[in-house]
Amino acid sequence: MTDVGRVIGTRDSQPLEFWVGVAPESYLQLDDVVAVTSAVPERGDVTLYGLVDDVRAFYEGAKFDSDVFRVQEGVLPVDVATVAHVSVTRVEPELFVPPRPGQAVRRATGEERDQALYFDRMERRFAVGLARDGEPLWGNLEFLDGTRGAHVNISGVSGVATKTSYALFLLYGLFHSDVLREDRTNSRAIIFNVKGEDLLFLDKPNARLSAEESAKYAALGLPEGHFQDISMWAPTSRNPIGEPVPDTGSRQEGVTPYFWSLRQFCQDHLLRFLFAEADSESSQIGFAVSVAERYLERATEGQRGRGWVEIGGERVTVDALIPWDTNPHTFQPGEEHVALVSQARLILFNGLDLEGSVRPFFVEHAPAGSQLITYARSIPSPTANQPPADQPPVTAQAAGDEAHMWLDIDLARVYIAATEDSLEIVDSDGIPTYRENAKAYLTELDALQRELEDELRPIIQQQRRLFTYHDSFRHFARRYEVEVAGSLTADPARQPTDEEVAQATLDVKDAGLRVIFRERGFDKDAIERVADGADVKVCALYSDMVDGKANTYIDMMSANAQELNRCLRF
């Protein structure tokens, strides 16, 4: 503790503000933190902490502005006085008395500074920056994350990017320290950029950062560097061959064009956003829009991964026996499905007991001359020892493989090949179309494979472990070097029992996992009970069912890739 001056008596001291006469051998600058302790009769010592918000120097004893010349000439003897105004930030104990004139004022450092600025009361604090004296300033996360408040006001001179830089610094501090703790995985910041393209380089190091500036990060306990985990979107334009590309000048690589395809437009019910009144229930437009939206959704259902939309005029009408959001393990065909099956010329299903009892239903109701194709009989077993190429392969069905084969994209390719072959047998006039479509789709699967591998690459081997709702990721795990750490239930056709939940909780704890996966469409509560019991996070994967967010195979695998990267990477 260093004394820097004394409380003056020529101006009033008050409980919440006072003036300090600065000692000639010392100084106070704006934002300095000071403390003064006064003895209060009957109550003992009271310490006032405060911040310097004004500093003034003047001639004592001079009356006129022109006295400065007489002082220079040595004809008027005066002293220079420096005083500082202090706004009180904290009083300990809370007894609001003014400090006594004459009391020594000290610079608050270390623990006293933390007390003066309430840093000692902040359970979770984030870096606000450095004060003028080079010491760190902290903010209370509870007033930022919504616990008690969620607001930051940044003011400053317009047009010099200071406020933007500061907002980015705040975000950098939040996402590159451990202040967010377990909320880190699910926290995201969205930045809207309306001018320039500078922010497209947030994932690159600053080439002009000096050693001095870089040391300031260390003072705040932050690593020095660029943003580690960001994605960028930009408005879209077309490249010369018509593909959508980001409409940016300085950078295109790593920037995703932001747009909806026509297919997404139809399937996600986006028509309403073109009409101001489409949401109003009393308006005729709203009714017409929702009818049109339903038509567009139905007309494009099942169209996959294409940039364009086909309404009518297709060679094939596809009907799904099991709706896309229905658990195939529990699905029971009934009377209402007889008409659907009895019109079919080609029936395709997975087999390997995935869809329960559909096979006898197909056999009973499929019309004469129709083809019944089980993928499990068409796909060579990925696990069996296969004979030489000139002999028939051991099929997945013969090897008794696990049913969820499509989660390995290489096996999904075989599903496509089998589908193409089957269509060509049933409708030989369409061979060119089927061949072209299958080829185009396989190209999309190539891109999907690359995307999945890119997302998985940064995940270290120790983190490549999957605990899922049911045992559905075996083929995925084998193909992508992931370990199956377990699953909640052996029978996805019924609710998990309390015993299964208890056992799974023990298994997850024993395995030392940090995250487990629910599967979309399956019982979410049971997995969350396991996660609560074992104190781990829950992430979500697509396996047997899709939903409104991802309603094609490509979207679902792409969502899985991103989710695995997000949840297992750190």
Ligand SMILES: [Zn+2]
């Ligand atoms: Zn399943």
